[in-house]
Structure formats: structure tokens, C-alpha cells
Amino acid sequence: MLEEALYFSTVTFASLGFGDIVLSPRWRLLSAIEAANGVILFAWSTTFLLGVNSRLRLLEHDWLERGDKDEPGDA
Numbered sequence: 001m002l003e004e005a006l007y008f009s010t011v012t013f014a015s016l017g018f019g020d021i022v023l024s025p026r027w028r029l030l031s032a033i034e035a036a037n038g039v040i041l042f043a044w045s046t047t048f049l050l051g052v053n054s055r056l057r058l059l060e061h062d063w064l065e066r067g068d069k070d071e072p073g074d075a
Contacts, residue, residue, distance in 0.1 A: 013038035 008021045012034045023031050 009034065015039055015042075 004021060008023070008031075011018050011021075012031050015035050015038050017035065
């Protein structure tokens, strides 16, 4: 029972929705909310990772610029 519940929850959260396990009408709204939650969290995670990546690129650019100015012989 726990294995089936975990499988259903993972498939729903990932928005795959295989349909091999179907909930009773009483619980269907919960599965729809879980699927929407999975899509929203995927979007937030993607946004977060892209934001971190862009900040790291800016820091790298600033670091490289600062390194060029500190070279000996530049006046």
C-alpha cells in the first residue's frame, strides 16, 4: 500500500500522470493539487538555478576584470 501511494505521488508530482493508479472521486482533487504543485516547484527550481548561474557569471566577469587591472606594468 505504501509503495503504491509513493509511486502515485511521485508520478503525479512529476506531472507524468500514467493513469495506471486512479484515486477514488473523494481524493481526485488532492491529486490535481499535487500535480499543480509539482509544476510550480519545477518552475521555481529552474528559476532559482538560472538566477544562481547568472550571478556566478557576473561575479566571474567582475573577478576577471579586476584581475586584468592588477597586472604589473599597467599604469
